[in-house]
Amino acid sequence: MTGFDAAMAREKATRIFDRDAGTIEASAYVDPDIYRLELENIFRRTWLFLAHETQIRAPGDFLATYMGEDPVVVVRQKDGGVKAFLNQCRHRGMRLCRSDAGKASNFTCVYHGWVYGLGGELVGVPLEEPAYGTVDRAAWSARPVPRIARYKGLIFGCWDENVPDFTDYLGDAAFYLDILLDRSPAGTEAIGGIHKWVIPCNWKFAAEQFASDSYHALFAHLSAAAVTMPDGSYSADWGGEGFQFTSDRGHGTGFLLDAGRREMLTAFVGPEVARYAMEEGMGSAIERLGAMRGQRMHAQHMTVFPNFSFLPSVNTVRVWHPKGPNEIEVWAWNLVEADASDAVKEAYRVGGLRSFSASGIFEQEDGENWVEIQRCLQGPVARDTVFHVGMGLGRPDAADPDLPGRLGWVFSEVAARGFYTQWQRLLADPDAPVIPSADHGEANHAAQ
Amino acid sequence: MPRNDAAMLETLILHHRIERFYYDEAALLDDRRYEEWLALFAEDIHYVMPLRTNRVRREWKLEYSAPQESAYFDEDHASLDMRVRKFASGTNWAEEPPSRTRHLIGNVRVDAGEGDEIAVRSAFIIYRNRLERQTEVFAGERQDVLRAEGDSFRIARRRILLDQATLLTSSLSFFF
Numbered sequence: 001m002t003g004f005d006a007a008m009a010r011e012k013a014t015r016i017f018d019r020d021a022g023t024i025e026a027s028a029y030v031d032p033d034i035y036r037l038e039l040e041n042i043f044r045r046t047w048l049f050l051a052h053e054t055q056i057r058a059p060g061d062f063l064a065t066y067m068g069e070d071p072v073v074v075v076r077q078k079d080g081g082v083k084a085f086l087n088q089c090r091h092r093g094m095r096l097c098r099s100d101a102g103k104a105s106n107f108t109c110v111y112h113g114w115v116y117g118l119g120g121e122l123v124g125v126p127l128e129e130p131a132y133g134t135v136d137r138a139a140w141s142a143r144p145v146p147r148i149a150r151y152k153g154l155i156f157g158c159w160d161e162n163v164p165d166f167t168d169y170l171g172d173a174a175f176y177l178d179i180l181l182d183r184s185p186a187g188t189e190a191i192g193g194i195h196k197w198v199i200p201c202n203w204k205f206a207a208e209q210f211a212s213d214s215y216h217a218l219f220a221h222l223s224a225a226a227v228t229m230p231d232g233s234y235s236a237d238w239g240g241e242g243f244q245f246t247s248d249r250g251h252g253t254g255f256l257l258d259a260g261r262r263e264m265l266t267a268f269v270g271p272e273v274a275r276y277a278m279e280e281g282m283g284s285a286i287e288r289l290g291a292m293r294g295q296r297m298h299a300q301h302m303t304v305f306p307n308f309s310f311l312p313s314v315n316t317v318r319v320w321h322p323k324g325p326n327e328i329e330v331w332a333w334n335l336v337e338a339d340a341s342d343a344v345k346e347a348y349r350v351g352g353l354r355s356f357s358a359s360g361i362f363e364q365e366d367g368e369n370w371v372e373i374q375r376c377l378q379g380p381v382a383r384d385t386v387f388h389v390g391m392g393l394g395r396p397d398a399a400d401p402d403l404p405g406r407l408g409w410v411f412s413e414v415a416a417r418g419f420y421t422q423w424q425r426l427l428a429d430p431d432a433p434v435i436p437s438a439d440h441g442e443a444n445h446a447a448q
Numbered sequence: 449m450p451r452n453d454a455a456m457l458e459t460l461i462l463h464h465r466i467e468r469f470y471y472d473e474a475a476l477l478d479d480r481r482y483e484e485w486l487a488l489f490a491e492d493i494h495y496v497m498p499l500r501t502n503r504v505r506r507e508w509k510l511e512y513s514a515p516q517e518s519a520y521f522d523e524d525h526a527s528l529d530m531r532v533r534k535f536a537s538g539t540n541w542a543e544e545p546p547s548r549t550r551h552l553i554g555n556v557r558v559d560a561g562e563g564d565e566i567a568v569r570s571a572f573i574i575y576r577n578r579l580e581r582q583t584e585v586f587a588g589e590r591q592d593v594l595r596a597e598g599d600s601f602r603i604a605r606r607r608i609l610l611d612q613a614t615l616l617t618s619s620l621s622f623f624f
Binding site: 098099100101102103191192193194195196197198199200201220222223224226227228329333334346349350352353354357358359361363364365367368369370371372375 | 497498499501502503504507510513514516517518519520521522523527530531533534537538539540541542543579580582613614615616617618619620621
C-alpha cells in the first residue's frame with residue numbers, strides 16, 4: 001500500500017484524458033488516487049444537489065443525504081430557510097441523524113447526548129458544567145455547508161464558501177435545466193419517496209451518459225423499445241434532428257427535435273403524460289420557455305456537473321452518489337408540475353417508476369452496462385486501455401438561433417469531452433476556479 | 449384453529465393447497481416460464497413493492513411509501529405483461545444471459561377470507577446469481593389476496609415488503 005501522492009495523481013489526471021484525440025484511459029474509472037482527488041477537488045468545490053423544496057416542506061423537516069462521500073442533513077428552518085450541515089457529532093464523530101427523513105425539533109447524538117439545533121448549532125451538552133465548565137457553542141457546532149442555493153424548487157449546496165453563485169455556475173446550462181423546472185407558473189413538486197440502489201460502477205459512467213449519450217438508447221434499450229414503441233422499435237424517422245450542448249463548467253445535455261415526441265414520451269411514461277405534455281401543459285410551457293423548449297425539444301437527458309442528472313418531460317431526477325471508485329448509490333425520484341391534475345400526477349408517478357428506476361424497463365440495462373464495464377477494469381491491461389470519446393470530433397459546431405451555448409449534433413460526444421475537460425481541469429489544479437476564466441472548449445470549430 | 453375435526457381438516461387442506469400453489473408459482477419463475485407465471489394473476493392484479501426508509505419509532509408509520517408516493521414496483525396486468533414480453537424480446541440485456549434464481553416461500557399464514565378471496569401472508573427468500581459470480585439475496589414478506597378459481601387460485605393483489613432500505617442490486621430485472 002503506497003501513500004497518496006497528490007502531485008502524482010494530478011499528473012495522472014492530466015495525462016489520461018486527451019480532449020484533442022478524443023481518448024480517455026480506463027484508469028480514470030478505477031484508480032483510487034484519481035478518486036481521492038475527485039472527492040477533494042471536485043466534490044468539495046462544486047455545487048451539489050441536496051433536495052427538492054417539497055421534500056422538506058415544514059419547519060423541522062429534514063432529509064439525510066450525501067455530498068460526495070460526506071453525509072449531510074438538510075433541514076427546513078423555522079423562518080422557511082434551508083440549512084445543511086455535516087451529519088457528524090463534533091464530540092466523537094458519531095452520525096447525528098440516522099433516519100433517512102422525518103421531522104425533528106433537534107438532533108441528539110445517541111453516543112453521549114450532545115444536542116444540535118435545526119441549523120446544526122450546538123445547543124446542549126450533558127453534564128456540561130461539572131464535566132467541562134463550558135463548551136464553546138459556536139466553535140463546536142456541526143460543520144455547516146457554507147453555501148446553499150435555491151433554484152426554482154431545487155436546493156444545492158457547496159463546501160467552498162468562495163464558489164461562484166449557482167446561476168453563474170450553471171451559465172448557459174440554466175436554459176436547458178429550466179425545461180425540467182419552469183414549464184408551469186406553479187413550479188414543480190417532488191413525488192414522495194426516493195429510490196435508492198447500488199450499482200458497482202464508477203460515478204462518471206452514469207454522469208457522463210446523462211450528459212452526452214443519446215447514442216446508447218438506440219441499442220441498450222432495444223428491449224424496452226420492443227414492448228413500448230408503436231412498431232416494436234424506434235422509427236427511422238426520429239432522431240435526425242437534435243443537438244447536444246456542452247459547457248465549459250462540465251454540464252451537458254442532448255435532445256431531439258419534433259419528430260417522435262408523442263410516441264417516445266408515450267413509450268417512456270405512458271399516454272396520459274404524453275397527452276398532458278403536448279396538450280394542457282404545453283400552453284404555459286411555450287409561454288414561459290418559448291416554442292423551442294416548450295414544444296419542440298424532447299427525449300432530453302442532462303447532467304449538471306458533477307453528479308446531478310435528470311430527464312426533462314420524463315421527469316426522473318437523480319444523484320449518482322460516489323461510494324469509492326467502484327460503486328455508486330443512485331438516489332432517484334420524480335417531479336411533476338405542481339398544478340397538474342391528480343390524474344396526471346398519478347400517471348407521472350406510475351409511468352416514471354415503471355420506466356426509469358431500479359425496476360424500470362428502460363433503466364435496467366444501464367446498470368448492466370456500467371457494472372460489466374467496471375468488472376473488466378481489474379487487470380492492468382484493461383486499465384491502461386484507452387476508450388473512444390471522439391464522436392463528432394473535428395466536425396464544425398452545430399448552431400441554432402434559439403439555443404445558447406456550444407452545440408454539436410445529438411449523436412456526438414462533445415458534451416462528454418466537455419465533462420471530462422472540466423473534470424481534468426479541476427483535478428489538475430486544486431486552486432482552479434470552477435468557472436474557467438477563458439474558453440477551454442475543444443478547438444475543433446474554427447480551424448477544422 | 450377450529451375445534452371440530454371436519455373444520456380443521458378443511459383448514460389444513462386449504463393451507464396445503466395454498467402452499468402448493470406458491471411452490472408451483474416459484475417453480476415457474478425459477479424455470480423462467482414467465483408467460484405461465486403471468487397467467488396466475490387476475491386481470492385486475494395490483495402488484496406493488498413500496499419503498500422503505502429508515503425511520504425513528506415515532507415515525508414508523510412512514511416506513512413504507514404511501515400509495516400516492518413512489519414504489520419499486522406498482523404494476524397492473526398490462527405493465528406486468530410488458531415486463532414479461534421484455535424477457536422474450538431477445539435484446540433484454542439485463543437478463544441476457546439470464547439470472548439463476550431460487551424463490552423460497554415459507555411462513556405461510558392464511559388470514560381471513562371474504563367471499564372467494566383469501567388474504568395470505570408469506571415470507572420469501574430469493575437467491576439470485578448471474579453472469580460469472582454476481583450473487584444477491586432478497587428477503588421479505590408477500591401480502592397476497594388469492595381468489596379461488598376452480599381447483600386453483602388467481603393472485604388478485606400482491607404487496608411485497610422487501611427487507612432492504614437501499615436496494616442491494618443494480619436492477620430489479622426479475623420478479624417477486
